Amino acid sequence: MESLLISETNLLEQGIQALSGLLGPEWQVTQRPNESKVFDAALEVRAEGDSIFTQLLVETKQAVPPRFVMDRLVPKVQLLREVNHYTNLLLIAPWISSQARGLLRQNGIAYLDLTGNADIRVPRPAIIIHTVGAEKAPRSAPRETSRTTLAGVKAGRLVRLLADVPPPHRATDLHRVSTLSLPYVSRLLDTLEDQLLIRRKGRIITDVDWAQLLRARARETGLLSPGSYRGFLAPNGVPALLQQIAQLPKAYDGGLAAIDGLSVTGSYAAQRFVQVAVGGQLMLYVASWLNADDAADELGLLPVAEGADVLLLNEPDSFVRRRSEFVDGVQYVAPSQAALDCLAGPGRMPAEGEALLEFMEAYPEEWRASKKANGAPPVQH
Template sequence: MESPLIREAHLLEQGVHALSTMLGPEWQVTQRPNKSKVFDAALEVRAEGDSTFTQLLVEATQTVPPRFVMEQLVPKVQLLREVNSYTNLLVIAPWISPQARDLLRQNGIAYLDLTGNVDIRVARPAILIHTVGAEKAPRSAPRETSRTTLAGVKAGRLVRLLADVPPPHRATDLHRNSELSLPYVSRLLDTLEDQLLIRRKGRVIMAVDWAQLLRARAQETSLLAHGSYQGFLAPNGVPALLKQVAHLSVHYIDGLSVTGSYAAQRFVHIAVGGQLMFYVASWLDIDDVADELGLLPVTEGADVLLLTEPDPFVRSRSEFVDGVQYVAPSQAVLDCLAGPGRMPAEGEALLDFMEAHPEEWRDSRNSTGAPPVQP
């Protein structure tokens, strides 16, 4: 196993090579003696035949959590600018998340990751490079030390609780309400704090960036994962099918919940129609549901999708409208953002609505049991 110093040196070498390739043969990128122990390397960048050059001080790191950007990199660059306004900081990493990239740009810090996400802006000599690489972490990218991510069913429960219920929260209350183990909840909360998705005072969660939290969760999931759904045609059309669902027995009505585009269209209208998607609860068989509704199985051109419910928690805070069960807005957002085609745009539109009208969907009280906390 490579030592951290060897991994860092290899990362630096790859980053310098990528920068040289992007600039082309008319530019020189030279690694200079690093007199600072605060940064990992010093690069001199100049065009051939030009005496003007810029210096890039490099931070080579395996992971770039947003909290690391704000608590470590931003103070460094502020100090750097007080000493020399012409020297720039460049972060090199295997992969940098969209949120971390936004924070780096906002604070004027250049970055380069090995998937092609690059933003370098220098006034003299004039350098402007902005490219977009991977939006999701490659499997080969190093994970943060906790290794607890927003992927998986368990994370979905905690995300929904944090989004739907205003803070304050304690880990013990989230553990009790989600029925997840306390160690798991604690590890995931540490990850969310590193991502600046929650803010804590002591052990109490005081703020949740629920919109970014939902986006981050959606990036780790796929609504239509292989084998998770079956496609059908509704012979009489989707509107007639919704009316038909409302007249089923309670056994079926309670086990079918609309998600995706039709759940989002209860609140926003950026398009009409789309595929009607139902989560099917574990006590129902998809083939039985299809027979009960008279649906025709198809391999292409489906207007109805029956999805295997990954966890009963997706029905948390669902609502019945005209006899049909719809998932809560926060679940609809997650599913739209993680869906195909135009669904992510519908998810973003629903997020905009939710930000403007929190009273329409968020719990009006703190229901996780956390006591009031003095600011």
Template sequence: MESALIRESNLLDQGIHALSGLLGPEWQVTQRPNKSKVFDAALEVKAEGDSTFTQLLVEVTQAVPPRFVVERLVPKVELLREVNHYTNLLVVAPWISSQARDLLRQNGIAYLDLTGNVDIRVPRPAIIIHTVGAERAPRSVPRESSRTTLAGPKAGRLVRLLAEVRPPHRATDLHLTSGLSLPYVSRLLDTLEDQLLIRRKGRIIREVDWGQLLRARAQETSLLSHGSYRGFLAPNGVPALLQEIPRLSMEYIDGLAVTGSLAAQRFVQVAVGGQLVLYVAPWLDSDDVADELGLLPVADGADVLLLTEPDPFVRTGAEFVDGVQYVALSQAALDCLAGPGRMPAEGEALLDFMGSNPKEWRRATQNGGKPPSVQH
């Protein structure tokens, strides 16, 4: 308990220091005696030579999950406004996610995290500060040991199932369909509920915010880091290469799956062309694939990326078009959102398409959701 209090005290000190730096030398930030046991600290903020000041009641916390904002902070600030309309609530944390920041702004709650995400708006004296810091949690930010994150291949399986299959869901069904352990599924569902990505009634998942769920998963991973990849040049161009794939043996046809820009362009057109990103199944060797397709290894300017699939589940729901395998819509959206360059924009366009055309990709049951075999 003592070490936790020390960390909280240090976090408050760092928050006050950051706020003072943003306001500049002509402003004073003074910690006042905190008479309230509901908040962690009280700050007085005023410009030098001006008697007008504002009071900020501070909530210091190691984590700000969206559920914490809705269930804990919003009721606090509503009560605060009933008592004193001119007192403001400021949340100080090591890092605050974009979803939590949106909720805080919607409810008029100021925030400051130590990566530089700040939004403070006070009418009197007039203070408007808005800066953008880290979009992803730095490694230095402590995670709750009891929380399972959206990083890693296992989380990708559960995210795909929750997005693609319309609720209701039970943890036991998700466990059986995904091949993941029931304790892991239960822990990750707790995390998703904290982030307001799912809603449960009792033990049944009744709602899934699949768009935000896919975005949240993409923020925790990277297309080019969750599996090894190599860049190549197609001498005759990508369109000619796509015509070559169906001429390969079935071993190669089954083990190669298109994702990224070219998978998205089957449904949306943000731009023309782009790199061909191919998942390579574990029974294939990238060098052999390159030889079969006549690809030339290059250090820069690659128009083909051979990406070792991190989990066979990425091919779940894939379909063949003109003899070429393309990943499912939800996997393509995930990979684009987590990809480099213009790919995140293509991922957002794909999410818009998916929202308007749910019959193209969502299904009513989990039947068929098990991962393909890792052996050919």
């Protein structure tokens, strides 16, 4: 794919070409003089030989954060409909995220991006177009002002804190508890606010859409990236292995694996709360201070290239064990971490992650912490 870092003029031209291609040769798309300084262009769309046409006022945007949709486009289209009910707004961009596309559809705003995502609905003349393009931003796609994303270990720490602990929050508290730099925390919070994943009043975070935050984080990560895990076979089966893990020593002792250095995630962690399917691969995070080979030998696991029923995952950060819980002598990651890992996993795991999110939304008291539990002082208003 060619670079999407294009000028506003070229963006408009490519958008018009894409619209013409979607409509087909029996339709005409004509750019008209733009008498309004509020919009970037005015298009007239009509079928050949038909006197009925519709006018599309075009807004071009290099990047479309959800906050832009709600704060800028929705008020524009509401005013537009008061003036002329038959004129429609069309947003053209290099790429539009699924969250932004959902907000555009909810508010009746047509959109088209250069990766193939489009939704245009006009009552007269009758036009209904809905196509799906890229679900993830191409690497060459323009980014919003803040280049800080939800990818990477540091973002994972902040996501877990925001999901696990109800607001209010201050950036300074999040910086202190996460040990991340304050400038980084501030930049990531700006990104989350643009994506409507958090709401702020002044400097205080007043609301967190934690379920969407976990989904957004999962889209930026992959649980089983190359080199991040190894597959094994448990000779006596997974239930027997879990009992064996519960008998491990409490502390690291030479080649012996300590019980708190292994933590269950994925399907088995989700099945503590929801039952989408039975079994699955047992996924275990191995703490950085443990040797995975020694742990596998201690547990009698057999390395295999295919058909593994146990996966030992390299722990990317100690925060994955934050607020973990021991059940029958086995350590399980917190529900928020289990949901993240399932959503970012293969096969049926995303469905298990969604089921776990439903449980978490229904029973927040079962997993969310308090300010006191987080170690951060209450915000003073």
